[in-house]
Amino acid sequence: MLKIKGLKAEIEGKEILKGLNLEVNPGEVHAIMGPNGSGKSTLASVLAGREEYEVTAGSVHFEGKDLLELAPEERAGEGVFLAFQYPVEIPGVSNINFIKTAVNEVREYRGLPNLETKEFMTLLKEKQQLVELSGKLANRSVNEGFSGGEKKRNEIFQMAMLDPKLGVLDETDSGLDIDALRIVSHGVNELKSKDNAFVVVTHYQRLLDYIVPDYVHVLLDGKIVKTGSKELALELEEKGYDWIIKELEEEKL
């Protein structure tokens, strides 16, 4: 589904990703872990097409298409969804109007007609329940005055509405209390199927207690340096990243 080869990317002349490789197949959950500044969020941003990041080498293919050639909204149309680390506020635009616009834009991209209001409302209710998002939030402005937990739940709610093939979660667990973490994870687990995949970028192992990954990758200085099973995450939690750095240095010698 997703094939990243030798990806190099920089922001304001500073190279962040230095030859990253990753392959994700349908039905898989990949966790990307790493210390601050290793490039986790850059990877998420590059996949979504944020303009400030310049790709200098490598390739990203999504379902056979060159993802880097596509505009951000086209990527969304193809089925790439990014749950933001810091969801953006849009004053005066109701959540419901926003998501309705998004759903219909994505449908248009896929050559589907707009959803009838009735169908849309049914879908809306179903997905709101999934992340225990109160109906009141639907009428409030997008993310405006939402608590940290509400914002993240709103991201997962939007993801549920858009039903992407690839969901990229950028530190969705940051700033969440344990209840919100449970709700968010429950949402993601419910959405998981054999046809879609998730890339979960996180700092902490605790999210992975709820969203169980098939693979855990360690990102260090712009490259994936180690890949393992979910047990790797536990090991990182216990021992930190230093032992991996040492291991790498020994390999070099």
Next chain:
Amino acid sequence: MKEEDKIIEEATSGEYKYGFVSDIESEKSQKGLTEDTIRFISEKKNEPSWLLDWRLKAFKVWEQMEEPDWAHISYPKPDFQDIIYYAAPKPKKKYESLDEVDPEILKTFERLGVPIEEQKALAGVAVDVVMDSVSVATTFKDKLSELGIIFCSFSEAVQEHPELVQKYIGSVVPQRDNFYSALNSAVFSDGSFCYIPKGVRCPMELSTYFRINEANTGQFERTLIIADEGSYVSYLEGCTAPQRDENQLHAAVVEIIALDRAEVKYSTVQNWYPGDKKGRGGIYNFVTKRGICHHHSKISWTQVETGSAVTWKYPSCILKGDHSVGEFFSVAVTNNMQQADTGTKMIHLGKNTKSTIVSKGISAGKSQNSYRGLVKVAKGAQGARNFSQCDSLLIGAKCGAHTFPYIECQNKSAKVEHEATTSKIGEDQLFYCNQRGIKTDKAIGLIVNGFCKNVMDNLPMEFAIEAKKLLEISLEGSVG
């Protein structure tokens, strides 16, 4: 004697017969402005002599005035002697079906999502269509007349209800008020007139569509709305104009009189042709709109301004009566080379008068958008309240937003509040929308409509839908 002079001679000597030029496209006055031009217009409209005198007085005042230049706009000054001051379409031009209407205009309406029925109304069914100065259709009349409501063209009012016109014309915007109102008073060709009798609640929104049709014709509309004691009316004014090559001057005057306990809601959606990307060919819009509120009455101005090359417009309220209320809700969008200097004046004279100002300015391209507002509290305005909120939104880095609030307060018990913000459409907001599959143009529309929400909420619903689309269309391609 030259042909042109002959016509004027004929017209002014009173021997003129209607329709003597009806074999050409439209009936026009000669270019230029002299007393004769005014006599020609007045004669042509078969006006009573007091009105001609009134016009001539205005003309004398105007001749001594200078075109103002205090506004934050710059444009080549119009040559007032190079304008045709009167043009009437051929009388037979009453559309039978939509097929006869200019396809360019229909295209605009279609994009705006104006319902077909309403488009038909353009052809002269449901609305008072002011096309090229002369009202070609006035309807709903029967229904309205049952209630004693008068809604007709200004010219008709002059003929049918001269006592009302004579009593109120110039009572809110006097001839000498400003350069453009003086000009309008001298040469106004037509417009709308509305009278709501005592205690009557007008059951429908009264609407007019203004259009400019004839190349090189200045438009000088005059609107007079009188809401008698305890009455209510919601009045809509919407404008569209087809693409033009030459600058066109538009200097309208709107006067509203709200007598005791009356309420008038005046909503405008204005999208005169703004000129091309380089600013060529747009319309100059210099409008004087003002209402006077008597005891316990209320006037509410809501406007969405997206058009014109240059806009100079300050719908105002004179809060004369105690406990009267003035409101001004405005969205002004400028794109490309457009310039707008708009705002309001709230003049508090009566006790416990209240005014609210909410202004949303959106600038894109290389445009300049200014808010200019005056809140004046007179000595006797005990307990007056004002709240003003002026927000500016910038799209791109080459445009400008300016706020010029003036406050004159002569009563210590008054409370005047002013809030202002300036923000930029963030890359973050756009990227967030893009990532959800929303294209940039649509995202801007969404964000801008969100920004304007508390003004749009004041528009009648159908008007609001049209206005929302208009905002999106006006800002298309404003982020490269």
